[in-house]
Amino acid sequence: MNAILSHNRFGLTEPVYRSDTEAYGTKPSVRLRGFTRRFGDNAIIDGLDLDLAPGELVSLLGRSGSGKTTLLRTLAGLDGTSGQDVSIPAARAVVFQDARLLPWKRVWENVALGLKGKDIRKRAEQALREVGLGHRLDAWPLTLSGGEAQRTALARALVRDPQLLLMDEPFAALDALTRLRVHELVLKLWRIHKPTVMLVTHDVDEAIALSDRILVLDKGRIVAEERIDTPRGERLALTVALREKLLGCLGTGHISEDDDLTVVFDDKPNIPFSPSDPF
Amino acid sequence: MSQSLHRTLKHLSQAHWLSPVVLLLLWEAGSRTGLIPERTLAAPSTVLETLVGMTTSGELPINLLVSLGRAALGLAIGVAIGVVLGLTAGLSRPGEAAIDPLMQIKRTIPVVALTPLFIVWFGIGETPKIALIAFATLFPVYLNLYSGIRGIDVRLIDAARSFGLNRWQIIVDVVLPGALPALFTGLRYALSISILMLVIAEQINATAGLGYLINNARDYMRTDIIVVCLLVYAALGLAADALVRLVENRALSWRPNFITA
Numbered sequence: 001m002n003a004i005l006s007h008n009r010f011g012l013t014e015p016v017y018r019s020d021t022e023a024y025g026t027k028p029s030v031r032l033r034g035f036t037r038r039f040g041d042n043a044i045i046d047g048l049d050l051d052l053a054p055g056e057l058v059s060l061l062g063r064s065g066s067g068k069t070t071l072l073r074t075l076a077g078l079d080g081t082s083g084q085d086v087s088i089p090a091a092r093a094v095v096f097q098d099a100r101l102l103p104w105k106r107v108w109e110n111v112a113l114g115l116k117g118k119d120i121r122k123r124a125e126q127a128l129r130e131v132g133l134g135h136r137l138d139a140w141p142l143t144l145s146g147g148e149a150q151r152t153a154l155a156r157a158l159v160r161d162p163q164l165l166l167m168d169e170p171f172a173a174l175d176a177l178t179r180l181r182v183h184e185l186v187l188k189l190w191r192i193h194k195p196t197v198m199l200v201t202h203d204v205d206e207a208i209a210l211s212d213r214i215l216v217l218d219k220g221r222i223v224a225e226e227r228i229d230t231p232r233g234e235r236l237a238l239t240v241a242l243r244e245k246l247l248g249c250l251g252t253g254h255i256s257e258d259d260d261l262t263v264v265f266d267d268k269p270n271i272p273f274s275p276s277d278p279f
Numbered sequence: 280m281s282q283s284l285h286r287t288l289k290h291l292s293q294a295h296w297l298s299p300v301v302l303l304l305l306w307e308a309g310s311r312t313g314l315i316p317e318r319t320l321a322a323p324s325t326v327l328e329t330l331v332g333m334t335t336s337g338e339l340p341i342n343l344l345v346s347l348g349r350a351a352l353g354l355a356i357g358v359a360i361g362v363v364l365g366l367t368a369g370l371s372r373p374g375e376a377a378i379d380p381l382m383q384i385k386r387t388i389p390v391v392a393l394t395p396l397f398i399v400w401f402g403i404g405e406t407p408k409i410a411l412i413a414f415a416t417l418f419p420v421y422l423n424l425y426s427g428i429r430g431i432d433v434r435l436i437d438a439a440r441s442f443g444l445n446r447w448q449i450i451v452d453v454v455l456p457g458a459l460p461a462l463f464t465g466l467r468y469a470l471s472i473s474i475l476m477l478v479i480a481e482q483i484n485a486t487a488g489l490g491y492l493i494n495n496a497r498d499y500m501r502t503d504i505i506v507v508c509l510l511v512y513a514a515l516g517l518a519a520d521a522l523v524r525l526v527e528n529r530a531l532s533w534r535p536n537f538i539t540a
Binding site: 076078093104114273 | 369370371372375428429430431432433434435436437438439440441442443444448452453456457459531532533534535
């Protein structure tokens with residue numbers, strides 16, 4: 001086993017649960033053991049162990065190509081797990097970076113997408129009011145600002161009352177001020193609804209400000225873990241040192257003369273819709 | 280020169296209706312002075328007279344209805360087949376493999392060139408006329424719908440899946456609405472092609488319809504009737520476009536260019 005892994009046990013043997021979520025029991029909300037995902041010979045995720053406690057807010061940091069998105073897709077149930085040791089809650093919801101609202105459905109219809117049962121419109125309205133969009137129910141998504149679109153996406157996730165809320169760089173496209181406000185909103189909603197949250201982000205400061213625990217993913221393995229016990233709002237003092245440490249784990253150094261820029265940036269192409277993909 | 284006259288002249292020099300009106304006046308003047316003989320081109324005033332006469336006698340409305348019926352039936356068949364083929368090729372790989380190569384081959388053959396073959400197969404009655412229109416309008420609908428479906432952002436489909444929509448719901452809620460703008464583009468092409476093919480198809484031994492009127496008028500050198508029919512063809516094209524725009528405005532009201540702030 002990897003030396004770093006054996007030092008950081010990620011609470012695998014002695015999971016530390018948040019005291020206010022003990023009511024949920026001691027069973028982890030998400031549990032992965034030796035999870036591996038390959039594309040051809042290339043292991044994107046390699047023998048990953050992961051536990052998320054109920055109601056825990058965990059940030060996942062990682063460079064492009066570190067396997068963040070693949071892990072998120074697995075937790076979202078978008079990719080099959082082909083009989084591996086993976087347990088994820090049934091009630092899941094994803095907030096994507098680019099909101100991903102259907103432009104041809106009104107805001108409330110987007111929130112209501114796929115809901116079953118009675119009073120769908122009423123439930124959607126309530127969720128939208130909770131994110132402060134009670135006045136935009138019948139708006140078309142393309143008329144929303146970036147912050148409004150992202151709050152709609154948040155409402156769409158919350159209305160499902162998820163046990164596991166997955167967020168894939170949800171604040172990346174927002175301007176700095178809006179981002180801070182949405183941070184506050186997410187924390188507020190998280191305290192009310194208490195879902196387990198996995199926040200995928202590039203932003204180390206954001207991870208420090210929001211999380212109970214930070215994981216750093218590299219080449220499909222967790223290479224660092226930080227638990228933050230300092231209450232949110234009192235974290236400014238610890239930011240500098242922790243930030244340096246985490247950025248070190250992410251390998252965010254200077255680009256030297258002989259670096260291959262295609263490797264440094266590791267951009268991925270957009271893949272158009274194909275009917276042979278599962279949908 | 281007074282200020283207001285100056286402004287009027289400036290206004291006139293930028294008016295888009297001016298040049299057509301001037302042309303019309305020159306044309307009328309040419310006819311009146313005998314510069315343009317009647318058998319070359321009838322005067323606008325004569326054309327207008329003929330238009331009113333043919334309308335009140337019922338000759339024009341009856342033949343227009345016949346032509347409209349042909350275009351509508353051909354278009355309906357063509358659009359229906361185009362939609363079915365586009366959906367099949369767009370939503371399934373085997374469908375694509377079976378249909379798309381044939382459509383690409385068909386695209387290289389100008390439909391007009393098929394007219395002789397259609398006459399051999401279907402005779403000179405209504406069938407070849409409608410078949411020509413149907414065959415010609417099928418392609419723009421197919422091509423645009425197919426590429427519209429394939430152009431759907433796969434991330435939207437992922438999002439829909441993550442919210443638990445099944446395959447059928449994804450087709451209804453995501454794929455089809457997303458392909459609708461492309462379908463409308465195809466529909467608009469199909470409409471103008473249907474008018475074009477109507478003109479060509481009605482050259483085949485028609486006994487009623489606008490093409491019949493034109494052919495008859497040619498035999499009697501009635502240029503006024505020919506121009507009336509050309510006007511009607513133009514009006515049909517405009518009306519068809521306006522119709523699609525109207526439907527589009529309702530169906531695609533979510534698009535930013537339709538949203539009035």
